[in-house]
Amino acid sequence: MAKDAKYTRMIAGLDIGTTKVTCAIGRFENGQLDIIGVGNAPNSGMRHGVVVNIEAATEAVKKAKDEAELMAGVRVDSVWLGVGGNHIQSFSSGGMIAIRHKEVQQEDVDRVIEAAKAVAIPQDRQVLHVLPQDFKIDGQTGIFDPIGMAGVRLEASVFIITGSNAVITNAIKCTQRAGIKVEGLVLQQLASALAVLSADEKNLGTTVVDIGGGTCDMITYYQGSVIHTGLLPVGGQNFTHDVAIGLKTTQNHADGLKRKFGCALPEMVGEDDAIEVESVGGRKPRTLMRRDLCEILEARAEETLELIHTALNDQGLLSKLGSGVVLTGGGSLLHGLVEMGDFVLDVPVRRGWPERVGGLVDVVRQPSCSTVVGVMMYGLSLDKELRPGHEIKATDWTRKLKNLLGV
Numbered sequence: 001m002a003k004d005a006k007y008t009r010m011i012a013g014l015d016i017g018t019t020k021v022t023c024a025i026g027r028f029e030n031g032q033l034d035i036i037g038v039g040n041a042p043n044s045g046m047r048h049g050v051v052v053n054i055e056a057a058t059e060a061v062k063k064a065k066d067e068a069e070l071m072a073g074v075r076v077d078s079v080w081l082g083v084g085g086n087h088i089q090s091f092s093s094g095g096m097i098a099i100r101h102k103e104v105q106q107e108d109v110d111r112v113i114e115a116a117k118a119v120a121i122p123q124d125r126q127v128l129h130v131l132p133q134d135f136k137i138d139g140q141t142g143i144f145d146p147i148g149m150a151g152v153r154l155e156a157s158v159f160i161i162t163g164s165n166a167v168i169t170n171a172i173k174c175t176q177r178a179g180i181k182v183e184g185l186v187l188q189q190l191a192s193a194l195a196v197l198s199a200d201e202k203n204l205g206t207t208v209v210d211i212g213g214g215t216c217d218m219i220t221y222y223q224g225s226v227i228h229t230g231l232l233p234v235g236g237q238n239f240t241h242d243v244a245i246g247l248k249t250t251q252n253h254a255d256g257l258k259r260k261f262g263c264a265l266p267e268m269v270g271e272d273d274a275i276e277v278e279s280v281g282g283r284k285p286r287t288l289m290r291r292d293l294c295e296i297l298e299a300r301a302e303e304t305l306e307l308i309h310t311a312l313n314d315q316g317l318l319s320k321l322g323s324g325v326v327l328t329g330g331g332s333l334l335h336g337l338v339e340m341g342d343f344v345l346d347v348p349v350r351r352g353w354p355e356r357v358g359g360l361v362d363v364v365r366q367p368s369c370s371t372v373v374g375v376m377m378y379g380l381s382l383d384k385e386l387r388p389g390h391e392i393k394a395t396d397w398t399r400k401l402k403n404l405l406g407v
């Protein structure tokens with residue numbers, strides 16, 4: 001995007017989700033990210049976080065972009081794009097170098113990260129992120145920022161995230177066909193975590209679970225670094241589908257009932273509460289007990305949380321979650337889910353949404369906007385002019401950017 005004033009950055013993010021595409025436009029000024037335009041469009045071109053119909057997804061991207069542009073009164077030429085799906089793989093890797101001038105400089109850090117990422121990646125995959133986890137100088141571990149420290153040997157461990165070329169190319173194609181250039185890619189759950197987690201949560205150990213329409217995208221931070229990413233192929237659409245089958249109604253109506261009257265804990269709703277349920281095939285609407293709806297949702301919520309629990313347990317992560325689990329994404333809005341999560345996951349659970357942004361806060365301080373806001377934050381974090389050492393003034397900006405990013 002065009003950069004207007006010297007210390008103002010315009011940035012746009014795009015999240016192509018299973019149920020909807022969101023495009024957001026932001027202005028980073030005085031250390032604050034203000035969202036000035038947001039567009040949403042339903043998306044029928046995706047399954048489980050992956051594009052399956054380019055035409056449909058492209059249309060949705062166009063609509064979301066047009067709506068965001070209209071609201072912001074600026075044009076979007078390029079975006080940071082969120083990518084995800086079950087093709088994503090991640091692993092840790094290490095590297096070692098000799099420190100050139102007895103004291104670690106940025107150039108040494110760049111070299112050791114280069115060394116750590118020198119692993120064979122299959123030709124059909126590409127590296128999305130190389131995230132530093134920990135630095136070691138002459139055997140001393142636990143160094144997060146090695147610059148300026150003395151020593152002769154610098155080691156780094158990094159967390160590498162890769163994705164399938166074909167799947168990523170399709171997501172990029174939808175964006176380009178909608179007339180938008182892709183500035184960079186961000187893993188969706190990394191973006192969500194950037195938007196919702198505080199620095200303390202990242203240090204103490206927290207898993208973010210973004211419950212979208214088609215998938216639960218997971219990412220775990222421990223001691224300030226990403227240590228795991230994962231995905232479960234279930235999401236809000238499964239809840240809706242269960243309601244549609246159980247109450248014999250359309251998917252659309254079932255989704256509305258879930259949002260308006262749904263609750264994962266039936267005992268939280270009144271015993272006598274009734275709801276009107278549309279029928280299919282021209283039959284008359286029926287009046288049913290609200291608890292019937294909630295019992296259907298309870299079963300699916302319990303199963304989903306059990307799957308999350310098993311996934312965390314299998315990876316040995318539960319004991320590392322000093323700050324528990326943060327649920328975000330549209331699916332996390334289901335009433336009672338957080339309360340049930342406390343119980344099933346046996347760690348503290350909270351709901352998360354982007355809190356550190358300004359502007360259209362009513363629109364974006366929503367769990368379903370975590371990804372798109374985080375995508376913009378990630379884009380800002382890579383803005384060369386806001387990085388340390390670029391300009392004297394930039395130091396202050398970098399500090400403010402760090403506050404925004406919760407690092």
Ligand SMILES: Nc1ncnc2c1ncn2[C@@H]1O[C@H](COP(=O)(O)OP(=O)(O)OP(=O)(O)O)[C@@H](O)[C@H]1O
Nearest residue numbers: 017018019020212213214215236237330331333334
């Ligand atoms: N108030 C609510 N209560 C329960 N579920 C809700 C509520 N609001 C939205 N949802 C559900 O959230 C889901 C959509 O979430 P979100 O917008 O985060 O998904 P997405 O980004 O399109 O999908 P994905 O991340 O899986 O690709 C839908 O299944 C929707 O029914």
Ligand SMILES: [Mg+2]
Nearest residue numbers: 017212329371
């Ligand atoms: Mg999503």
